[in-house]
Amino acid sequence: MRKSLIGALITVILVVFAACSGNAEKESSAENGETKQGQVIRVGYQKGNTLHILKESGFLDEMAQEKGYTVKWEMFTHGGTLMEGIYAGVIDFGHAADGPGIFAQASGKPFVYVGADAPNPEGVGLMVRKDSGITSIEQLKGKKVAALEGGNHHYSAILALEAAGLTVDDVEWVYPEDAAQGRALFETGEIDALSSYDPFFASAEVEMDVITLANGDIDGYPNRTFYFASEQFAEEHPELIDFILEAIDKSDQWANENKEEVVKIMSEALGISEEVIAHQLDRRTFGVSKITEEIIEAQQKQADKYYEIGLIPEKVDIKEKVFEIVE
Numbered sequence: 001m002r003k004s005l006i007g008a009l010i011t012v013i014l015v016v017f018a019a020c021s022g023n024a025e026k027e028s029s030a031e032n033g034e035t036k037q038g039q040v041i042r043v044g045y046q047k048g049n050t051l052h053i054l055k056e057s058g059f060l061d062e063m064a065q066e067k068g069y070t071v072k073w074e075m076f077t078h079g080g081t082l083m084e085g086i087y088a089g090v091i092d093f094g095h096a097a098d099g100p101g102i103f104a105q106a107s108g109k110p111f112v113y114v115g116a117d118a119p120n121p122e123g124v125g126l127m128v129r130k131d132s133g134i135t136s137i138e139q140l141k142g143k144k145v146a147a148l149e150g151g152n153h154h155y156s157a158i159l160a161l162e163a164a165g166l167t168v169d170d171v172e173w174v175y176p177e178d179a180a181q182g183r184a185l186f187e188t189g190e191i192d193a194l195s196s197y198d199p200f201f202a203s204a205e206v207e208m209d210v211i212t213l214a215n216g217d218i219d220g221y222p223n224r225t226f227y228f229a230s231e232q233f234a235e236e237h238p239e240l241i242d243f244i245l246e247a248i249d250k251s252d253q254w255a256n257e258n259k260e261e262v263v264k265i266m267s268e269a270l271g272i273s274e275e276v277i278a279h280q281l282d283r284r285t286f287g288v289s290k291i292t293e294e295i296i297e298a299q300q301k302q303a304d305k306y307y308e309i310g311l312i313p314e315k316v317d318i319k320e321k322v323f324e325i326v327e
Contacts, residue, residue: 038068038069038070039068039069039070039237039240040069040070040071040072041060041064041069041070041071041072041092041093041240041244042072042074042090042091042092042093043055043060043071043072043073043074043091043092043093043094043244044073044074044075044076044082044085044086044090044091044093044094044095045073045074045075045076045082045094045095046075046076046077046078046079046082046095046096047075047269047270048199048266048269048270049095049225050095050117050225050248050251050252050255050286050288051094051095051248052265052266052269053251053252053255053262053265053266053286054247054248054251055073056265057250057251057254057255059247059250059251059254060244060247060248060251063243063246063247064243067243074090074091076094079096079097079099079100080096080100080103082094082095082096082100083096083100083101083103083104083109083111083228086111086228086229086230087104087109087110087111087230089230089232091230092229092230092233092237092240093114093227093228093229093230093233093241093244094227094228094229095117095225095226095227095228096225096226096228097151097152097197097225097226098152098155098223098224098225098226098299098302099150099151099152099154099155099302099306101113101226101228101299101321102150102299102302102303102306102312102316102318103150103311103312105303105316105318105320105321106303106306106307106312106313106314106316110230110231111228111229111230111231111321112228112229112230112231112234112321112322112323113226113227113228113291113318113321113322113323114227114228114229114234114241114245114290114291114323114324115226115227115241115245115248115288115289115290115291116224116225116226116227116288116289116290116291116295117224117225117226117227117286117287117288118224118252118285118286118287118288118289119222119223119224120198120222120223120224120225120283120284121216121217121218121221121222121223122215122216122283122284123152123197123198123201123223123280123283123284124152124153124156124195124196124197124198124201124215124223125153125156125195125196125201125205125212125213125214125215125216126145126153126156126157126160126193126194126195126212126213126214126215127193127194127195127196127201127204127205127210127211127212127213128140128192128193128194128210128211128213129186129189129208129209129210129211130209130210130211131209132189132192132193134192134193134211134213135211136164136213137160137161137163137164137166137213137214138164138165138166140161140166140170140171140192140193140213141166141170141171142170142171142172143171143172143192143193144171144172144173144174144190144191144192144193145157145171145172145173145174145191145192145193145194145195146173146174146175146176146182146185146186146191146193146194146195147173147175147182147194147195147196148175148176148178148179148182149173149175149311150306150311151197152197152223153195153196153197153201154195155221155302155305155306156195156214156218156221156223157195157214158305158309159218159219159221160213160214160218160219162219163218163219168309171193174190174191179196179197179200180200182194182196182200183196183200183203183204186204186208187208193213198280198284199266199270199272199276199277199280201280202276202277202279202280203272203273203276205279206273206275206276206279207276220298221298221302222295222298224295224298224299226299227244227245227248227288229241229323234323238323238324241323245288245290248288249287249288251286252286252287252288253286255286256285256286256287259278259281262277262281263277263278263281266280266281289326290324290325290326291322291323291324291325291326292325292326292327293325293327296318296319296322296325299318300317300318300319303315303316303318
């Protein structure tokens with residue numbers, strides 16, 4: 001009887017010791033930044049962007065499943081709300097244009113840059129209706145020009161004006177609520193010129209009689225979109241940043257090689273004709289990289305211009321928000 005009791009006590013002690021050891025190992029792994037099986041990666045995307053293509057291609061989900069991770073996808077209507085999702089802790093990783101990152105930093109929000117898309121300078125442009133009588137940027141002096149305030153196309157339009165010898169104050173800016181309202185103002189002649197971004201820029205080019213005054217290389221503007229992460233996620237799981245970027249790279253290469261399929265995905269998601277999406281993709285090459293000095297330089301130039309014209313209240317140093325700089 002006594003031996004049985006001693007044996008039972010020894011068994012209980014061993015079980016407790018094993019449990020404690022297991023917990024200690026898990027805590028040690030977490031402290032060392034090692035990713036555990038069952039890790040949930042929360043990714044935010046917008047309809048029609050590269051992370052939406054990544055979701056549809058299945059590369060990230062398949063790679064995650066092999067490692068025992070789970071991907072939770074969250075859709076956002078635009079870059080501003082996606083950035084809010086990052087610094088509110090709703091998502092770990094997301095994708096937005098260049099402007100939202102600048103505005104978020106200027107307002108002191110917690111996030112980091114972790115990657116960037118390949119340049120897409122032809123994805124923004126400035127146009128007028130053919131019946132407007134305007135054939136050059138110089139003729140826009142004193143005219144009404146519409147853009148979403150602070151957007152990539154707003155910035156490219158400013159650069160185009162300055163390259164033509166005009167200033168930001170030489171035109172009357174009109175700021176529609178969204179791309180659809182901008183298109184309506186353009187169609188009805190309530191504005192003289194519209195600066196827009198793909199696929200809405202491509203839509204106007206395909207469906208309307210327009211003259212594109214500026215498109216492509218405008219004062220070296222690359223028109224990159226960025227990958228952002230929460231500070232906590234990047235610091236605790238840098239290996240997952242690399243993991244996600246690897247999956248994006250695979251998806252991007254697939255997209256370059258299967259543009260007809262991408263056209264169908266984006267057309268269905270956005271409710272825009274395949275003809276328009278094909279026009280957009282004809283001038284775009286997908287690709288991803290980590291942040292380099294060259295990328296920082298272009299983003300800093302844009303941030304400085306935003307401060308100069310009063311879009312942000314104070315100067316920002318882009319490098320302060322870059323998680324890792326590579327050569």
